[in-house]
Amino acid sequence: MQNNKKVVVLGGGSGTSVVVRGLKYFPIDLTCVITVSDDGSSTGRLRKEFSTPAVGDIRKVLSNLSTLPDEIRDVMEYRLDTYSELNGHAIGNLLLTSLIRETGSLKTSIDYLAMLLHVKQKVLPLSEDFLTLVGRTTDGELIEGEEEITLAHKKYEDFFYKEKPNVLPEVLDAIREADLIILSTGSLYTSLLPHLICEDVCQTIREAKGRVMYICNVMTQPGETDDFGVTDHVDAIEKYLGRDEIDVVIGSNSEISEAMLKKYADSERKDKVEIDHDKIRERRFEFIEKDLLTVADGTIKHDSLKLSTVIFEYLLR
Numbered sequence: 001m002q003n004n005k006k007v008v009v010l011g012g013g014s015g016t017s018v019v020v021r022g023l024k025y026f027p028i029d030l031t032c033v034i035t036v037s038d039d040g041s042s043t044g045r046l047r048k049e050f051s052t053p054a055v056g057d058i059r060k061v062l063s064n065l066s067t068l069p070d071e072i073r074d075v076m077e078y079r080l081d082t083y084s085e086l087n088g089h090a091i092g093n094l095l096l097t098s099l100i101r102e103t104g105s106l107k108t109s110i111d112y113l114a115m116l117l118h119v120k121q122k123v124l125p126l127s128e129d130f131l132t133l134v135g136r137t138t139d140g141e142l143i144e145g146e147e148e149i150t151l152a153h154k155k156y157e158d159f160f161y162k163e164k165p166n167v168l169p170e171v172l173d174a175i176r177e178a179d180l181i182i183l184s185t186g187s188l189y190t191s192l193l194p195h196l197i198c199e200d201v202c203q204t205i206r207e208a209k210g211r212v213m214y215i216c217n218v219m220t221q222p223g224e225t226d227d228f229g230v231t232d233h234v235d236a237i238e239k240y241l242g243r244d245e246i247d248v249v250i251g252s253n254s255e256i257s258e259a260m261l262k263k264y265a266d267s268e269r270k271d272k273v274e275i276d277h278d279k280i281r282e283r284r285f286e287f288i289e290k291d292l293l294t295v296a297d298g299t300i301k302h303d304s305l306k307l308s309t310v311i312f313e314y315l316l317r
Contacts, residue, residue: 004029005315006210008178010195012038012057015186018301019215020121021064022308028315030121031174032065034058035194036106037131037161039145051130052100057191058110058125059092066117073117107168124171126195132162133194146190153223156189158239165198172200178210180315183246185215185302188236189224196240211247213314214285215307218252218293218300222269229276231283248286250310251275254293256300264300288314 012035036053066073076092099109137154264270294303
C-alpha cells in the first residue's frame, strides 16, 4: 500500500461522486477535497439554520466511496418525505450536521462518518469555514450564493468568496504529495472553481510535483457555459490556475442519440460540449478522448469504471 500512487481529486457534487465511485476499486492512495459553499436544497437549509459549512456534496462522495452493501449505503441518500420541517432533508446531511454540532469540526465529523460507512479513502473539506460564493457578471452585477448563481442564468466575469477562505492545511499537503491532481467533472462554476479561487490552492498546484488532469464536462450549463467547447472550459480554469498549468484533459467522444440531445435541449437547455479539435491542437495539454458515457435513469453520465480505467492507465505511464 505504501508504494501506491497518490491521487487527489478536487471537486464537489454528483460529477465528483461518479469519478471517485470508480477510482475506489483501483490500487491508489486517494484523497478527495470537496467544496463547502453549496447553499441549495437540504444543504442550504442546514447551513442557514446552523451556520455550518455545506455538507451535501461531502455526503454524496462518502456514499459513493462506501464499501457497505448498497441497501445500507443508500440510507445516506434517503430524503425524508414528511409535512414537517424535516421534509426533503437527506439522512446523511442530518448525520453530518449533528456530528459537526457535537465535535465542532467538519473534518472530524467526516472522519467519523467515513468509519461508519467503511470508507477507506481520505475525504477532506476545502475549508471548515462558512463560505459564500459570489459571481460577478459581465455587466458588473454581483450575485451571492451557489444556488442564485446557477438560477440567474447570467454570463460571469469572475468569482470570489464573500469571506476570506482558510483552506485546511491537510488539503495543501495532499496536493503537494500527489502524483496526479484531478480537477473533476461537474459544475464548472459551483463545484470546481470554488477550489481555484483560493490562491493558496492554485499556488500549491503550480508548485506541486504531480501532473494536473482535467475531466471535461459532457454537457453545457444553461446560462453559464452556453456554447462552451473543451478549450473554453480549460480557459475558465486556467484564468485562475495559470496558462498551460493543465497537463492532460479527458473528454468523451461517445455518440449521443438525437433524441437524447433534443431531450436535454428542450427540458434543461443543455447542449453537448464540443470537442474543438482545431483549438485543442494549438494548446500544450494532451487530450485523451474515449467512449466514456452511459445512459442511466434517462440521463447521460460518465461510466465510472471506464473513466477510472483511463485515469489509472495515465497514472501508470
